[in-house]
Amino acid sequence: MTITLEKATKEDAETLHALQIKCFLPLLDKYKDHGTNPACEPIDKTLIRITDPLKGFYKILKDSILVGGIVVKHTNPGTLFLGPIFIDSEFQNQKIAQKALKLIEDVFPTIDFFELATIAEEKRNVYLYEKMGYIATGENKKISDSMIISFFRKKVIRS
Numbered sequence: 001m002t003i004t005l006e007k008a009t010k011e012d013a014e015t016l017h018a019l020q021i022k023c024f025l026p027l028l029d030k031y032k033d034h035g036t037n038p039a040c041e042p043i044d045k046t047l048i049r050i051t052d053p054l055k056g057f058y059k060i061l062k063d064s065i066l067v068g069g070i071v072v073k074h075t076n077p078g079t080l081f082l083g084p085i086f087i088d089s090e091f092q093n094q095k096i097a098q099k100a101l102k103l104i105e106d107v108f109p110t111i112d113f114f115e116l117a118t119i120a121e122e123k124r125n126v127y128l129y130e131k132m133g134y135i136a137t138g139e140n141k142k143i144s145d146s147m148i149i150s151f152f153r154k155k156v157i158r159s
Contacts, residue, residue: 002063062091
């Protein structure tokens, strides 16, 4: 199994947008977070992420098949915010997200800090990020009585 990242182009927008919706619909059904869930985002937001020079949208490919996406945003010098990050449910539990997170660090060798946010109640996601070296910042944002967004940060040690 070969996992690769490929920078998305405008031609990828519809496909990535549809996959993002598919991946986030179960969380939308669970949390009813219409104001924050990526499944509710218009395709225009996908296009902005692809074309904005401070952002980027990367396709996650397994053996050249599109299985997910990862969005990046330059926030401060030396810092990159990741998200949304998504893997098609048909390809989850195959360590694809772990490999994609490592690959995105390689794509940005001058970045010292990677940041992301996830739903605190989604323990598998929290576990994944902690396993990959992300540490909770202590910053949390309450979305509803059943949903809190927790923020994480990783300092990359390069050899």
